[in-house]
Amino acid sequence: MSTERDSDTFGRSFRISHTYRSVAYKLGLYGSAAVLVAILGFPIYWMAQNAFKTRLGIQEGITFLPSAETFTVEQFEIIFNPTVGRYLLNSFIVTAGVVITVIVVSLIAGYGLARFDYKHKVKTARFLLLGYMFSPIVLAIPLYLIWDTLGLLNRYVGLILALSAVSMPFAVWLMWKYIQTIPESMEESAWVAGASRWRGFRDVIVPQTKPAMIANSVFAFAIAWGDFTFAHILMPDNEATTFPPGIFRLFHSSWETGWAEFMAVSLLVSLPPLLFAFFLQSYLLQGFKIRAL
Amino acid sequence: MAIDTEPVDRSRRFFEDGFSIGRFEITSDDFWGWLTILPVLALYTLIALIPIGFAILASLHNVPLLNPEWEFVGLSNYVEVFQLDRFWGSMWRGGVFMVGSTIIQLAVGVWMALVINKLTRGSRLLSTLVFTSYLIPTIIVTMMFLFMLDPYDGVLHAAGVRLGIWEGFLLGNTSLSMGAVILISSWKFSAFVTLFTLAQLQSIPDRFYEAAKVSGATTWEMFRDITLPRIFGAILVVIFLRAVFMFNKYDIIWQLTQGGPGSATTTMPILAYTETFDANAYGLGNAVAIVMFLFLLVSGILYLKYANPSQEVQT
Structure with a gap:
């Protein structure tokens, strides 16, 4: 009770x-x-x-949406401007180069770390992570004269190498940890069926690492597409430079280009990150899970 | 048939046996393992180790950038660096930038991660925005904020002036520009803390919370006794990473203010850049870079020794 x-x-x-x-x-x-x-x-x-306002529409005062008179899409024509177009093209080439390099090299190194038991393996991988400590500016200042001597200044290859190296430590770790989750027995059964080590890697492992490859390519994309420091220092020529330092120079040199045009081209450049953020977020979060290990 | 299998057999045999050079036994695992990591190590050597060595070498010389003739001057570049008033000023401002932005990013980032983790509806919108701010190029962030702070057409400028917080161009204000740069960089980089923490939060098994709920724990108690201890290790790591990244940050400060007005936002990376490329003193610029690197190395080792985040993350 x-x-x-x-x-x-x-x-x-x-x-x-x-x-x-x-x-x-x-x-x-x-x-x-x-x-x-x-x-x-x-x-x-x-x-x-x-980005959808006329120049006058921006100057007339702050409004929260373009009105019928101030609405326009002609600001997007700035990408046909030869200078800006050149910057964008350079950015595309460099980004593609970095993403491809990072994927290939991280697959090979990640496979090696996961499947071979070699001396000083973990120490070497830890040593790679020290790369986080190097400031881009600390590396770019000496690289400037080194690239100058080697003739790599203003060349795509020079920038691609630098940015790939920056994205590499984390990409290798992610691939290593990911391949470890693929059971070794799958590969072994391929060997029993007569496949070589290479065939086993190509036909059994590589197709299964798709999520890790997606995460790696988006992270590498973000580094290459957004890099300012390396491109600013290693690509001093206006013809050779990528979008971030290029638009920065344009912003400080040209009084002809208005805010609306800068906003239009900024919107276009941030579209790929927006799409990746929306569609690939689960892959990226998976990447961060491994990063936190 | 025989022709077909023979090469496979031979490769298999080499694969299992390995070989030896003199006294050194090299197993096949050693051989293939080092071969697979070789491209990474080569890249790493080319882009990180050689430049650091080169910078140490250059810092011992007097190198005018336009006419690269190296004149050995010993440690005098370092002596000059430590005698520069602007070096100590930039070190102080770099410290302010690093500590200020790390604290804000940590607070906002962890808060954001907890909110996303608990939201049942609409979390996709918030997490998309978080990922966008992480992936978007820094120059776009700069352009957005420069536009919003524009003294003629900027919406933030109008709001700030209306509320009486500042007058004139905010980033041209000597006493407020550092705060503004810290806040703008926190907008961009808090996402890193969020994603790092969120990844850790989502790996906490649900059964812990279910068990706590059955025994009558409140939301606060569950947070204090389950969530916090679990993410503590990740937070220690993320403090370390963010502090290092912010100390090294060059791009967003240069884009927003170029170290100005005067030297109000000149941190150490900015000083290294201007000494090298604006003052044409390549040796001196490298000396600043090396001092920066050593400072970071020493404080990094001390932090890792006393906070020891790697042990916490094992759980």
Whole structure:
């Protein structure tokens, strides 16, 4: 009898405080989410809506959407401007080179780390991670004269090598940890069926590493597409430089180009990251899981 | 038939036996293992180790950039660096930038990760924005904020002036520009903390929370006793990574202010760049870079020794 009443009051008091608590919790959670979405989303929204305004529309004052008179798509013609087009083309070439180099080299090294038990293996992999400590500026300043002597200044190869090296340590770790999760018996059964080590690698391992390859290529893409420091120093010529230092120079030298055009080209350049962020986020988060190991 | 299998057999045999050069036994695993990691090591040597060695060498010489004739001057570049007022100033400002932006990124980043982890609806929108800010090129972030802070057409500028927080161009304000640069870089780089923490949060098994719920734990107690200890190791690692990255940060500061106004936002990477390319003192610039590198190396080793994050992450 008494126990029943006890449990009854306990239940009721628990329910009430629980309700209050859960209301406060919900308010805090959704309130936080709203604040964060506003802070992160506002600059992107502002860039996007101003990319569709005429120059006069921006100068007339701050509006939150382009009106019928100020709406235009002609700002996007800036990519047909030979200078900006050249920057974008250079960025494409360098990014493609970096992504391909990183994928191939990280696959081979990751396979070696996962499947061969060689001396000083873990130490070597740890040593690679020390690469995080090197500042791009500390590396780029000496590289400038080294590349100058080797004739690699203003050449795609020079920049591709530098950016691949920067993306490499993490890509190799990710591939190593990922290949470790693929059972060795799958490869062994291929060898029993007469496949060589190379065939086993190509036909059994490589197709299964697709998620890790996607994560690696997006991270390498982000480094190469967004790099400013290396390109700024190693590609001093206006003809050779990539988009980030190029548009920076244009911004500081040309009074002819208006904000609307800069916003239009910025929007175009941030489209691939936006699409990757939306469609590939689970792969990227998987990559971060391994990074946290 | 025989022709067909023979090469396979031979390769298999070499594969299992390995070989030896003199006294050194090289097993097949050693051979193939080192062969597979060789491209990475070559790249690493070319882009990281040789430049560091080259920078040490250059820092002992007087090298005018336009006429590269090396004149050996011993340690005098380092003496000059330590006597420069602007070196100590840039070290202080670099410290302010590093500590300030790391703290903000850590607070916002962990908060954001906890929110995304708990959201049942709409988390896709928030996480897409987080990934976007992580993947978007720094120059785009700079352009967006320079536009929003533009004294004529900028929306943030108008808001700040209306509220009486600043007058004129914010990044041209000597006392406020450092704070502004810290906040703008936190907008870009908090996402790294979020993703790192979120990955750790999602690897906590649900059964822990279920067990806690059955025994009547409140949300706060669950956070304190399950979530916090589990992400603590990841937080120690992320503090280390963010502090290193922010200390080394060159691009976003250069794009926003070029170290100005005056020297209000000149951190050590900015100083290394301007000494090298604007003052044409290649040797001196390299000396700054080497001092930076050594400073980071020593503080990194101390941090890893006393905070020992790697042990925490094992759980």
